[in-house]
Amino acid sequence: MDGQAGGRGADQEASGADASVEAVFREERGRLLAALVSRFGDLDLAEEVTSDAIESALRHWPVDGVPSKPGAWLLTTARRKAVDRLRRDQALAARVAVLQVEADRAASTPPPDVGSELPDDRLQLFFTCAHPALPAEDRTALTLRCLAGLTTGEVARAFLVPTATMAQRIVRAKKKIRQARIPFRVPGADELPQRLPGVLQVLYSIFTEGYAASAGENLQRVDVADEAIRLTRILHRLMPDQREVSGLLALMLLTHARRDARTGPGGAQVLLEDQDRDRWDRVMIEEGSALVLVSLTGGRPGPYGVQAAIAALHDEAADVASTDWPQIVGLYDVLLALIPSPVVALNRAVAVAMRDGPEAGLALLDDLADEPRLRDHHPYAAARAELLARVGRREEAAEAYRRALELAGTEPEREHLRRRLADTED
Template identity: 75%
Template sequence: MREQGAGTGRAVEEVFREEHGLLLATLVRRFGDLDLAEEVTAEAIEAALVRWPVDGVPSRPGAWLLTTARRKAVDRLRRDRAYAARLALLQVAADRAAPAPPPDTVRELPDERLQLFFTCAHPALPAPARAALMLRCLAGLTTAETARAHLVPEATMAQRIVRAKKKIREARIPFRVPGADELPERLPGVLEVLYSVFTEGYAASSGPDLTRPDLAGEAIRLTRILHRLLPREREVTGLLALMLLVHARRAARTGPAGEPVLLADQDRGRWDHAMIAEGLALVPAALTGGPPGPYGVQAAIAALHDEAADVATTDWPQIVALYDVLSALAPSPVVAVNRAAAVAMRDGPEAGLALLDGLAGEQRLRGYQPYHAARADLLLRLERPDEAAAACRRALGLAGTQPERARLRRMLDAAAPPGSPYGPSGGGDRPAAGDGLSGAARPSRT
């Protein structure tokens, strides 16, 4: 037993974060039904909350949860013969549709989570539904976190998840490893999900902490496995490089109390330079041998930040040029926000603000906190405090984490004019331009 008493609840949460994806993937592979796997996973967690305070947390909590969930699934199937018969039919259909590949045609993926990632990236599912299902069910993100990551309302995301599960049932999509000829079609969806998981870990959409290192580390681990399996896939290489180059700054991104430390103020001596070297070594392979992909381009942007001695000596013209390439490859309002921030560093705040104001009509940006925070920053730099305060209040209302809200309150103090009811004037934080983490969820400022 590892832990007892008051810390049990925290231990259960830590185990859940660590084991949830693997537990769910194992159960889906065993029983072939995602809803059943989710339900018995939740029941196993509930059982742990009852038993562990009495017995203590077991030395192998993941194994305890898996054993408990399997028993509950078997009990449920025994009670529900119709359900069991339906699962049997699904398994027969899967076996017929998925003959074993010839020897050496495709190497089996060594992690059941990646197997399920590829399964849920089936082309029969619409792209938004694939991403929603994988993030919510396999990466362990809540529906709210998944919705924030894709800039849609929570209700919309919940509907996507329900529809994706229904499609899997009705189309009898088999839970299996794809063959070699299917990998190119499914790979982009898997990379999108891995990137979204990493982005949520790098800059949490909600909660008491700015980051979720467990999610970021898990995304890197899975991407490393994928890179070992597919070393010639340049976008896999690019994604791994991007993650490493950005994650290398994690120790310097927060202060002693968990507050955000912006890129311009970070102690670059605290960056993980071994990780940076590993990421830099991958960038050439991601950018050569054909037209560049979005992940390779973002990795190149991150590399320019990591190679610079400070913000002042960063190669902003090259970063803007790379954002131009990224805008052509993967145009989106989020990429446009990042490009505007980089233009502001190259040409001055007025040029950047003009680009941001040109995006004001974009529906997806209305609820996108970094857009309003970036406007507030540039308005502060242009000494337009009233407008800066309005933009900052908008960003504050959209901020999901406590550290980000505290940072924005300090910005609001800096923007509020003397005598303002919004607080005294003070030294505000200023976000830096996006550092390469641009396409899936939000631009990075730290």
Template identity: 50%
Template sequence: MTGTQGVEDLLRTCAPQVLGALVRRHGTFDLCEDAVQEALIAAARQWPEDGVPEHPRGWLLTVATRRFVDLVRAEAARRRREDAVALATPDSELLARAADDDAPDTDRDDSLSLLFLCCHPDLSPPSRIALTLRAVGGLTTAQIAAAFLVPESTMAQRISRAKQTIRAGGLSLAPPEGEDRTARLAEVRHVLYLVFNEGYTASGGDALTAPELSTEAIRLTRMLHRLVPDDAETAGLLALMLLTDARRPARTGPHGELVPLAEQDRGSWDGGLIAEGVELLGRTLPRGRVGPYQLQAAIAAVHDEAPSAEATDWPQILALYELLEHAGPNPMVTLNRAVAVAMVHGPRAGLDLLDGLAADRLLARNHRLLATRAHLLELLGEKEDAALAYREAARHTTSAPERRHLTERARRLG
């Protein structure tokens, strides 16, 4: 494998496997994670020039183990004690074990257990996201901070607090079982869903999307699907990401401006991703209980398979949203259902649904609710009220492309 991109892909694949092996051996997550990050940085610098070693995972584990020993020694010196478990074993034995790439201990893949640990319910949602991207995704703190448009120091503190929580709580790599495993798997899916959504529509900044986040979310969800191939909701989540990300090339114009779904050039959608998502969904839906991710994927598939905006099967989309609202009710689902209701039964019927959402004080000034109201008013021909609603929505969004789009919509209406 040659080239910087090839090396980066390999490192991200190896990262959770190396960290899992190190944590299983030594149990100190924070020091192990720091050691693996330093090994990844070293490989990113050396491998493009020197070539990828014959056993890349063994190389990374060897370097990470050396760094782990250094970190344990430094911590022991700071605390004036020698009780770190890694020092109970001579360096030579540690390194020999790490370099043995054929050892069963090294071949074991702890990626799923590591995902479970990074998404532990004791951690805050932002901490789960940050720790997953760093520990399982292999991203540096600087890369994660840049993707989420926060200072590197802020992201470093977030990751540090997460690792402190793991240490203080005595949380281990041992995989959960039974109902706890089911609940934790749902947490993992939710974290990956949030990462993808932030990548597909950035919550702030000058760019509409953060492709590195959506791409990483898809990669990690592919990995999760390989680890739990019989989990229908994980398959549904992957299908949803593929079917949604397929539209990303058409979501922005030549100057980065937002292009609504109805105005997108469908010829620039990624047909390969659509075909893969539809095929995956087709294998998943008949297998039993259908969950929210599968239903969202089905909605995305209806949009993707329509040859034009006018040919969209809105009655089918409305039926799917009704099922989704029953399976996983939340205000955003109702907001999207209102659009489907408007397309099937007319804008006034959709606005009636929005009136109920506007009664929620937390949602009343949400820019998506305001923008949807403006769109439906525009469809009714109430241009003055629609323009006012577009301007109000523009004031409440933190995304510059969305703000420009909403402001332009208002300007066109006068």
């Protein structure tokens, strides 16, 4: 009996250590890779030794206990493994010597000025990976996968492409970096504006994964959304005059303000029309609304500023019925001209349905039926199912709900769709 209890205790301890490693890996992976790439200038090497450090933690932590500073432990271990690998490669012996000289110099001198411009390692590397020699989508995908900690499937979802296609794109980007000998260096201040759009795309994609998780048991990954907001705040302090930075931060704040009302008991999904708006974060909404004005003042609006203005209209309304749907449709018209995306067209169709009725929205959704990027996009099938149900086309609605259920990634979304399907089939 005691032996069994002891065995269970050991298993629980090992399981706890595994969970600690997983939690640290999720939280620290981006920082770890950014620090290693900044140190060694080699993304492949950084990824390899990061994996090695995690494997080492899985071996040692169940025996020695989880260290008080697990992120620092992982970084130290990964650095040592990187140096060991370089030392084993005779062709890189001179490079090791240079790295040692740099390390000695860094220990006795203050950090370079660039650190004060980009105070977060990941932001530095986001700008580094936004190199103009790489196609825009490839560098964004690479940054999201390798530095932001998103899985290949999550990155594929952000781009509305199959996972296999995204995997090939990431491999291609890394190969281009090697062949073109693109240096991993922080760009100068004069290069930052040119690279800013790519960095904003990365930050927004990270936030989107936090706001609406692509898979798993939870509808949201609040910690991921919080981290995207933190990084965007840093960028806003760095570039306060860039209106699209203000727009992106506003969009994040105005959307994230609803986080507590978006789920009910047990993590169940709560749609916008059913949310308790008293649970919305009014301080966050006030900050976001002020930033919307900044983002829309002084010239032609950008996509993030327009999206933030749409979010502000939702947050200012007392309920769905009193929402200013005509103005929201007008803003979607502007947004569609700025970025003619099928997702924007989908959202506009839903807004038109709220303004003019479900038949009008359905007509627009039918126009998008052959859009390949929406074929496996579950919000399209779910929106169509909802509008079909509202006009009484129950069989078609049930079929669309089944399709949305096949595509939904999180359990709360699937459970909501099951309930709506059951209502339709009654």
